[in-house]
Amino acid sequence: MPQPSRPQELPAGLLTNPEMIRACRVRDFTRVFRLVKAKAGIYPSMIARRCDLTPSRVGEVIAGRRQLLHMDVIERIADGLRIPGHMLGLARRPWETPAALVVTDREVPQAPEPDRQAPESLPSPDVDSILALTQQTGLSAATLEAFRSSIEDYWRRDDQHGGEALRPAIVGQLRHVVGLLKESRRTPIQNGLYGVAAELARLTGWTYFDARQYNQARAYFTEALKLSKEIGDGQFMANVLACMSLQATYQDKPADSLALVTAAQDHARSARGTTPRVLSMLSMREAFAHASLGNQISTHGAISEAHHQFERIQPSDPDPLWVSYFDEPKLIVDTGIAHGRLGEATTAERLIADALRRENRTNHRGRAFHAFWLARTQLDQGKLEQACHTATQALESASAVTSERVTGHLREFYDQLVPHRCEPVALAFEARLREVLPPVSGSLHP
Template identity: 30%
Template sequence: MDRRVFMAGAGIAAIRPSSLLSSGRRIGSDVPRQLSHRTARLRRLDDFMGGGDTYEMYAKELEETTRLANEGVYSEATGRGLRGIIAEQAQLAGWAAYDAGQYDGARRHYMTALAAARAAGDSGLEANSLAFLAYLEWTEGGGSGVQFATAGYDALGADTAPVVRALLADRLAWQHATTGNGREADYALKVAEEAIHEQGKEPSPDWAYWVDADEISIMTGRCWAELRRPLRAIPALEDALSRYADTMARDKALYLSWLASAYLDAGEVEQATEITGRVLDLSEGLASVRPMGRAHIMVKRLEPHRSLAPVGALLERAGA
């Protein structure tokens, strides 16, 4: 889908942050709210588009909001609001860069987000920035992500929204699972499961809008798949994926890849092969390096079973 058409359909206003900077450079108290609503609409694009499609858009938005904050005149409260928006937008830009395989750019944006979140006094955004850095460290260097994820969870304040606490526990569980810490991963997953069903006193932040019980189930399945516990992984993944539309192709492809891995660990080679084929289907044309990367991991794991007709056909397709 043409992203300009998609943006129009999503109701993203034509007004840009820099246009809010008047000739007198005075920024009103309602500007952070306006930018928050715009950022929320931009954030939804990530549900359907890969980082290669959204990165420039997010980076430009961040650039203009940063200019607004640097050149404008405003109250202390408005300044905190602007720094919070910068943190959110830097996280968006960092995530898109990460999804597109631009890891140096992702790190720069995440560090910007961390500094802005601290300047805004927002412990949730600070924690989320650290969790993003944990993912990046895991991708580039393995187990070092645990330190960032732990720091992120520890940064949460006493008044943190339950959904944010669930998200940070969820991400901590993943880091422990990928380093083989089964007991710690299990504990963090239980914390996330409990938190996601709590009722918060205040509205949850929009940047965590996608975190729900299915997200916790998906992460539970992924963690157990990484820990080679397929009997725990398969039910959690299949239940949540039954409610995932193919329009969310990137995420569905990624999660299916862990389901395929779990089936292979369970000795169900044909089922693992069929699901890996679905991963390849969903990965085609995505502006994201991650789904196809996961598909290649599964293809390599299936190589010893090449003599089976379905596996041979899949390997031939992957090679082509």
């Protein structure tokens, strides 16, 4: 009996079928799924199960009503149906290499699940002997303020350059703070340390999420939830759940995304002193989840609620520091992205373009994301020259930041150019891409 983890191979005749090869090359999954059904006897419900998709989504693809563009989904299809990576423009898949030849996996193995009763038990709990020398430092309000200032600085540098290079320092500080928690009695200072540890755990999870290493991200997000629960910080728990909701959106798991953001809103509403800015941010994350599900009415309702809450913001509101990024340009660009996810490209283009003119130019990752979204909405409207010009400008921001999520957005736009690859503006964009981002462009299929 075959092992459950080893899906049935597709017939060699299907993998060498010219029609299958052409469909895979342009990622025409409508045709791929139809051929898999007709030639291999793998029916839609089996495709859904093997590729971790919903049956309804597979049905929409087969009917030609939905496209699949996210790299995570394409990789799941390659692995679930055993389509060699090169056929779909992917790197060689792990299962294509005999076990004896495998050297390393892409993702770091996930650490054992942390002990629920011991917040000091964290993913990868290696003790840093250098940091251990500082554990006898006296604790005070100034100590907490120093930790919070460093977290603020980490976030600023993460926006500018990505979190990959920052992660060792963040994890080291997290272990140090957890070590202090072991030695301290429950006092207001220790409660503050729990909050600092929760913020550092969320930041670590965010750096893994940005690198598309989702197992590690989930482990640290979970630890952040546990730490914030220790001190009953419902607002911060809502913040972490909102991060997990966004990750589920990227993993093309919209039902999970909606469940997580709904739980986040429940925690926020029941928490004392939750501010309108927090509620506005959460409503926008809800809009992302509904848009990924294709639910237009619910998406528009969540967008309206986000704007309603934002209008209630007062300068005197005691906003947590972690929500300060959610300013008016961010509200506008997220509104545009939600419309873009629904396929409402005209509305999305206007909003995203407006936000790009107004947002902070030092946030390289955000500007790269938003510019690629703008280019996609322009391409959806047939504005090829304008889209390629926008994407070329986005390359400058993308080259300044190390972010696998930025690379993913770039790949999605690059894939959308497939029907236009011979057009001069598309060729010019590709040439500029190879000049500015040679390591990334080298990983894109020709």
